[in-house]
Structure formats: C-alpha cells, structure tokens
Amino acid sequence: MKRPHRVHGIRTWPWLGGWAGVHAGLLLVLVGFHRDVRMSGTLCSWTEGGASRVRFLETLTAWGNPWPVTLLAAGSACFALTRRDYTAAAVLVAVPYAAAVSCKLIKEWAGRQRPALACVSTHADGFGFPSGHAVGVTTGFLLAALYVGGRLPRLLSTALLATAVPAAEAVAWSRVLLGAHFSVDVLAGQLLGAGWLAVALLLLSRRPPPGPRGRGGPGTPRSAVEAVP
Structure with missing residues (x-):
C-alpha cells in the first residue's frame, strides 16, 4: 500500500493539477479571445525602460538554458544516488531529457515563428512553439525541488519549493519580456513540462524503495517498504 505523494503536508497531485489548471485556463483565455499578441507586446514593452532591464532578464533567462x-x-540525481535510490536517479535525468526532445519535435511540427515585435x-x-525554456525549468526546477524537498527537514523543504516555483515562472516568462516568445508559447511549454513532471511523479511513486534489496520481506516494517517520493 502506498501513501499519497507529499512534500511535508503538500499533496503533490492536487497541487500539480491546480498549477496546471491555472496555466491551462490562461492559455484558453488568450487563444479564445485572441489576446496573445497583445499581451505579449505589453509584456515585451517593459524592456524599453532601459538596458539594465534587458541585462537583468538575459541573466535570468540564462538559467533556462540546457546546461x-x-x-x-x-x-538531484546525485542526491538520489547518495540515498541508493537508483530508479529515482534515472528518472531525474531521463524525464527532463525526454521533455526537451519532445519539445523540439513539437517545435518542428508546429512551425510557429517567433515574435517580430518592435x-x-x-x-x-x-x-x-512551445518554449523550450519553459519546458526545461518546469521539469528541471520543479521535479528537483519536489524530490529533494521531500527528503529535507520541513523548513528547508518549504523554502526550496517556495523558491523553485517562482523561479521557474520568472525564467519562463522572461522569454516573453525579452520578445523571444509569445505568451502562448510559454504557457504551452509550461503545460508540456507539467505533463512530463506528472510522468516523473508517477514513475517515482511506483519505484521500489531505495536500498540494496528493493523489496522487504514479510517481517520488514511497513515504513521501510512504502515508496513515498
């Protein structure tokens, strides 16, 4: 029997569903009311305030680059390896890579041009379409924060997640502020990343517990055999 995935009281699935729902709702509004270009232009115009704003955004957006x-x-995979959690280590590396590959394939299929705003x-x-930076930070930042945070003391776990979520948002939306993407590109990238994040959490919840033997015998305490990512 498995307990629900938690990070010190946070139920991960409802949290992820709510996060994805908010972004999906905004995406539908922008597409349904044809406000994507207008919103993107409004956000992008913020950089016209000076070169310092552009430099700040370029530094911020660099955190979403592949490296x-x-x-x-x-x-995060090395952290999992120190706990002999080998399956988690593989998931923490493979899922962000798979997300990046899927993003590239969708880009080629969609063929949507980047903004040509002033x-x-x-x-x-x-x-x-979709934004690779948005995909990368959603799977990279949030997956690492959820896995590592679930194994830290409550205060550190809360601080880690409270840092990772706004950081991922800031990096993703810096692409619109810099004029590299439309708003819909970023939202689609975040939702694609959320989908891969869900795959990762599903794999983590089904993995055997860390340790050399994987499964406990009949006399093993229940807490030792439950996989709780």
Whole structure:
C-alpha cells in the first residue's frame, strides 16, 4: 500500500493539477479571445525602460538554458544516488531529457515563428512553439525541488519549493519580456513540462524503495517498504 505523494503536508497531485489548471485556463483565455499578441507586446514593452532591464532578464533567462537545467538534473540525481535510490536517479535525468526532445519535435511540427515585435531585445533561433525554456525549468526546477524537498527537514523543504516555483515562472516568462516568445508559447511549454513532471511523479511513486534489496520481506516494517517520493 502506498501513501499519497507529499512534500511535508503538500499533496503533490492536487497541487500539480491546480498549477496546471491555472496555466491551462490562461492559455484558453488568450487563444479564445485572441489576446496573445497583445499581451505579449505589453509584456515585451517593459524592456524599453532601459538596458539594465534587458541585462537583468538575459541573466535570468540564462538559467533556462540546457546546461543549467542539465546540471540541476544531474545534481538531484546525485542526491538520489547518495540515498541508493537508483530508479529515482534515472528518472531525474531521463524525464527532463525526454521533455526537451519532445519539445523540439513539437517545435518542428508546429512551425510557429517567433515574435517580430518592435520591442524584441534578444535573438533566438528556430521556431517558437512551445518554449523550450519553459519546458526545461518546469521539469528541471520543479521535479528537483519536489524530490529533494521531500527528503529535507520541513523548513528547508518549504523554502526550496517556495523558491523553485517562482523561479521557474520568472525564467519562463522572461522569454516573453525579452520578445523571444509569445505568451502562448510559454504557457504551452509550461503545460508540456507539467505533463512530463506528472510522468516523473508517477514513475517515482511506483519505484521500489531505495536500498540494496528493493523489496522487504514479510517481517520488514511497513515504513521501510512504502515508496513515498
């Protein structure tokens, strides 16, 4: 019998469902009322306030590049390895990589061009839908925070998750502020990332418990055999 996935009182599935629902709702509003270009232009115009804003956003958006996300995934996997949680280590690396590959395939299929607004302040190659940065930080930041946070003391766990969520949002939406993506691109990327995050949580909840033997015998205490990511 498995207990619900929790991070010190936070039920992960309802939390993830609520987070995805908010983003899906905003996506539907922007598409349904044709407000994507208008909202993107409004956000992008914020960078016209000066070069310092652009430099700040470029520093922020760099955290969504492949290398930082890869290093974060590798770091969380190493944390899992120190606990002899080998399946979790594989999931923490494989899922962000699979998310990045799926994002690239969807980009090529959709073929949506990037914004051509007057306020664009950064150049990005390739197609724009969905945002690769949004996918990367959603799977990378949030997956690492949920796994590692579930194994830290309550105060550290809360601080980690409270940092990871707004950080992922800030990095993802910096792409719109810089003019590299439309708002819909970012929202679609976040939802794609949330889908892969759900896959990761499902795999983590079904893995055998960490340790050399994997399964406990009849006399093993229940707490030792339950897989609680």
